[in-house]
Amino acid sequence: MNDTAKRFLPSRLDFTTFKAKHFLWEVDGKVATVTLNRPERKNPLTLDSYAELRDTFRDLVYSDAIKTVVVTGAGGNFCSGGDVHEIIGPLVEMQRKDDMAGLLAFTRMTGDLVKAMRACPQPIVAAVDGVCAGAGAILAMASDLRYGTARSKVAFLFVRVGLAGADMGACNILPRIVGAGRAAELLYTGRSMDGPEAERWGFYNNCASPRPSWPTRRQWRNHLLTDRPLPML
Amino acid sequence: MTKKCIHQEWNMGIDEAIEAEAQAQAICMQTKDYERAYLAFVNKQRPTFAGN
Numbered sequence: 001m002n003d004t005a006k007r008f009l010p011s012r013l014d015f016t017t018f019k020a021k022h023f024l025w026e027v028d029g030k031v032a033t034v035t036l037n038r039p040e041r042k043n044p045l046t047l048d049s050y051a052e053l054r055d056t057f058r059d060l061v062y063s064d065a066i067k068t069v070v071v072t073g074a075g076g077n078f079c080s081g082g083d084v085h086e087i088i089g090p091l092v093e094m095q096r097k098d099d100m101a102g103l104l105a106f107t108r109m110t111g112d113l114v115k116a117m118r119a120c121p122q123p124i125v126a127a128v129d130g131v132c133a134g135a136g137a138i139l140a141m142a143s144d145l146r147y148g149t150a151r152s153k154v155a156f157l158f159v160r161v162g163l164a165g166a167d168m169g170a171c172n173i174l175p176r177i178v179g180a181g182r183a184a185e186l187l188y189t190g191r192s193m194d195g196p197e198a199e200r201w202g203f204y205n206n207c208a209s210p211r212p213s214w215p216t217r218r219q220w221r222n223h224l225l226t227d228r229p230l231p232m233l
Numbered sequence: 234m235t236k237k238c239i240h241q242e243w244n245m246g247i248d249e250a251i252e253a254e255a256q257a258q259a260i261c262m263q264t265k266d267y268e269r270a271y272l273a274f275v276n277k278q279r280p281t282f283a284g285n
Contacts, residue, residue, distance in 0.1 A: 084274055092271045095263050103262045107255035114251055158258075161274070162266035162282060165235035166257045172242040172250030180239065187235050 006064075015063045020056065022049035024074070030067040032122075039075025042131045044083035047090075047106075050113055050135075057116035069120075071143055072127040073136075078152065081134025088161075107167075110135065114168045117142040128152045128204070129211070133192070134161075138168045140203075141177065148195045150209040155192035165190075178202050234261060 016027050024035035034053070036043035045053075060066060073079050082088055087106075094102040117124055117139075126143035133155040140146050140154065148154070156174070158167045165171060165187030175183040178201045186193065199207035238257055242250040261267060266282045273280035 084271070088271050088274075091262055092268050095268060098263075100259065100263065103259040104255065107258045107262070108252070111251040111255045115248055118247055159235065160270070160280075162264060162268075162270035162280065163261045164238060164254075164257050166238035166242075166254040169247055169251040169254055171235065171238035171254060172245060172247055175239060175243075184236070184239060187239070 013059050013063070015060070015066050018056075020052055022046065022052045025056070027066065030065065031070065032066045032068070033070040033072065036071075036073045036079050039073075039077065041083070042077040042080035043073040043075070043136070044080045044086070045135050046083050046086045050110060054109065054113040054116050057113065057120050060120040060122055063122075066122055068125065069122050070125045070127055071139060073129070077130030078126070078128045078132040079136025079139055080131050081136050081157070110138075110168050114138065114142045114173075128154070133157055135168065138170060141170065141173055142168070146198075146204045147206050147208070148198055148204045149211065150195040150207055152195045152198070152207075153192040154198050154203065155190060156186050157190040157192075159188065160190040 015025075015032060018025055018027075020034075024033070024037045026033045026035070034056070036045070036049070038044060057069075060069065091103060091106060094106075123145065124143040126140040126146045128140055128146060128148035129152050130149075132140055132148075132152055134157050137154050137156045140148075156165060156167075156170055158165050158170075170187060171183075174187065177183075178186070182201050185191075193201065193203065195204065195207040195209070198204040234257060238254060242253060245253065265285050266280075269282060270280040
């Protein structure tokens with residue numbers, strides 16, 4: 001980026017020294033890795049981690065230092081979705097208090113995370129192992145590229161918890177990835193998909209075992225991750 | 234609700250669809266079924282939905 005272009009950048013955050021409070025943020029060259037990091041609970045999202053992820057992806061719009069973001073989970077699982085005690089419980093409490101504004105503020109906040117992931121210029125790579133459920137499945141869906149393990153389980157399980165399959169853009173985005181008929185099955189039933197099926201259905205770009213296989217393709221990875229010509233910026 | 238959302242979001246942009254789903258899901262979060270699912274999970278039971 002030339003000096004003139006740099007003058008357009010707000011001086012918000014230096015992502016090379018950034019420390020996230022509610023997930024791990026590691027930078028290797030121009031590749032940032034977001035690791036959801038509560039492995040004892042299969043890495044659920046909390047209100048705090050949702051908001052910090054949203055703010056981070058929003059600020060990445062202004063980062064020239066980061067060219068690709070990898071999203072993954074610690075301890076052999078990707079993400080188990082919204083935390084039952086820290087998110088679902090408080091939402092049920094809002095329902096009891098007839099707090100429609102509070103519920104809407106929550107669903108708009110989660111939707112804003114997907115908007116921020118779609119709007120940032122960096123390709124987002126989801127590396128999925130183990131459980132990838134609910135909002136976790138949405139995080140993978142909202143990424144640009146998805147690589148998973150054979151043992152991984154992807155479940156858009158919203159209908160199983162009394163909600164619509166329409167969560168964070170799923171009814172719009174998932175049909176674009178896997179096709180309408182397959183999206184309907186996943187969203188109507190909330191059933192889980194294993195790695196080979198996710199690859200066959202086009203949800204995963206590649207399925208491998210025991211680790212997501214994309215890091216082994218070094219030349220392609222380097223091209224995607226850092227050395228991009230202008231059309232990819 | 235899910236089928237209607239897939240249908241009506243077919244020609245929406247992603248940002249509009251996300252807003253539509255935020256509204257749809259907030260409505261679903263007001264149902265008793267949502268509370269039933271939560272209570273069943275906390276009590277380690279299978280939820281029985283009543284459609285309200």
